[in-house]
Every structure is written in C-alpha cells, then in structure tokens.
Amino acid sequence: MIRLLRSLTLKNSELIPIIMLSFFLSSCHGDYTPKQKAYPRVVYPEREYELYDPKDCPFKFEKPVYANVVKDSTYFGERLMSGYCWLNINFPALNGTINLTYKDITDTMNLERLVEDAHKMSFKHTSKANYIDEIRIANDHGVGGILYDVGGDAASNVQFFLTDTTKHFIRGALYFYSPPNTDSMAPVIDFVKEDMKKMLKTFQWK
Numbered sequence: 001m002i003r004l005l006r007s008l009t010l011k012n013s014e015l016i017p018i019i020m021l022s023f024f025l026s027s028c029h030g031d032y033t034p035k036q037k038a039y040p041r042v043v044y045p046e047r048e049y050e051l052y053d054p055k056d057c058p059f060k061f062e063k064p065v066y067a068n069v070v071k072d073s074t075y076f077g078e079r080l081m082s083g084y085c086w087l088n089i090n091f092p093a094l095n096g097t098i099n100l101t102y103k104d105i106t107d108t109m110n111l112e113r114l115v116e117d118a119h120k121m122s123f124k125h126t127s128k129a130n131y132i133d134e135i136r137i138a139n140d141h142g143v144g145g146i147l148y149d150v151g152g153d154a155a156s157n158v159q160f161f162l163t164d165t166t167k168h169f170i171r172g173a174l175y176f177y178s179p180p181n182t183d184s185m186a187p188v189i190d191f192v193k194e195d196m197k198k199m200l201k202t203f204q205w206k
Contacts, residue, residue: 044191045093049198057085057102058168062202064195067091085170094188096176098196103169114169118161121173122148130182137162141204147196153182157189158196168205172196 045066052069053060063069072086085102105111123132130152137145137160145162158174174192176185 042094042188047194049202054085054087057087058206059085059102059170060204060206061199063089063199064091066093067195091192094176094192095178096174096188096192098192098199099173099175101171103171105163105165105167105169111163111165111169114163114171115161118146118159118171121171122150122159137200139201139203141202143200143203143205145200147200151182157185158193160196160200162200162203164205 045064048065049062050065051060052063054069067089070088070090072088085100087100087102089098089100091097103109103114105114132151133149135147135149137143137147142164143162144165145160147158147160150157150159156173156175159172161169161171163169174189174196176188178185
C-alpha cells in the first residue's frame with residue numbers, strides 16, 4: 001500500500017483519499033451487537049398505610065403514606081351538592097394516580113345504569129388489551145364490586161367499582177402520566193396493584 005501511494009503522480013493525487021478510505025474500511029472487522037432496551041430505574045417506596053377518612057365523603061379506607069389525595073378542583077364543588085365526590089389519589093414517586101368518582105344511588109340514577117357505565121368504561125380499552133379479567137370484590141365490611149384487570153398497552157390497566165347496592169356507588173381507575181408500555185410499566189403497575197388491594201380490603205361506607 002505504501003509503495004502504491006509513493007508511485008502516484010501529482011496529477012493523480014486526488015485518488016489518495018479514496019485509496020486511504022478503502023484501506024481503512026478493509027481493516028475494520030467485528031460484528032455490531034445492538035444494546036438491549038433499558039428503562040429508567042424506579043425506586044419503590046417502603047409500604048406503609050394510614051387511614052384516609054374525608055369528612056365530606058361517605059367512605060373511608062387505608063391508603064399508602066406516600067400517596068396524597070387531592071379533590072378534583074374542576075368539578076368537586078358543584079357535583080358534591082348533587083351527591084358526587086371526586087378524588088385523585090396521587091403517587092408522585094411513580095407518576096401515577098387513581099381517579100375516584102362517587103355517586104349516590106337515587107331514583108334518577110339507578111344501580112343497573114351505574115354498573116353498566118363502569119363496565120363500558122373498562123371495556124373501552126379492548127382494542128389495546130391482551131385480556132380483561134373481571135375479579136369480584138367482597139371485603140369484611142360488606143363492600144362489594146368488581147375489579148377489572150386489563151392486560152396490554154391500555155390507558156388504564158386497573159379499574160373497579162364498589163357499591164352497597166342501595167345507596168352508595170364509587171368507581172376507580174388507575175392512570176400513569178406516561179405512554180402505555182407493558183414492558184416498562186408492568187413492575188410499577190404491579191406495585192400499585194398491591195396498594196389498591198389494601199384500599200379495597202379496608203374500604204368502608206360511613
């Protein structure tokens with residue numbers, strides 16, 4: 001290669017970069033191995049619970065100490081007078097929230113319609129879901145309902161409703177402020193599911 005370069009005349013000097021590049025490329029060997037996908041490491045808080053007993057809502061339950069509850073400032077004041085109670089249980093460290101919507105069961109809003117609406121809301125995610133499991137809820141405080149466990153890249157992977165069938169009805173849905181991705185979000189969803197199980201187990205009507 002060196003002899004070849006020295007034999008080139010000034011007239012052909014423009015060929016030198018091409019020859020050098022060819023020599024460089026021919027000397028490169030080795031296979032490229034793409035790196036595996038990596039997701040940000042999540043630091044999970046230590047589990048600890050406390051009673052949440054809002055004076056202006058007809059229910060109480062235990063929630064994680066690392067979650068804070070905020071009233072829905074957009075609708076809360078107006079709808080509370082009509083028997084509504086809107087709350088968001090926020091998980092700041094996990095970038096998620098559980099939306100709670102309470103409704104009185106009245107002559108104008110019967111239980112059958114409320115259950116049907118909750119069912120429809122859960123199955124709105126069918127196109128994105130791998131499966132939807134319906135799990136019956138019945139705790140020691142006489143509270144019953146259904147939990148919808150939604151698999152796949154759905155906007156909400158866990159939803160539920162609770163009722164006493166005569167007066168009270170509440171619906172909940174878990175959301176995260178990030179694009180739905182089963183691979184990256186599964187561990188976080190599973191972590192919050194355990195907190196939701198505690199909430200449902202300790203839920204009571206007042």
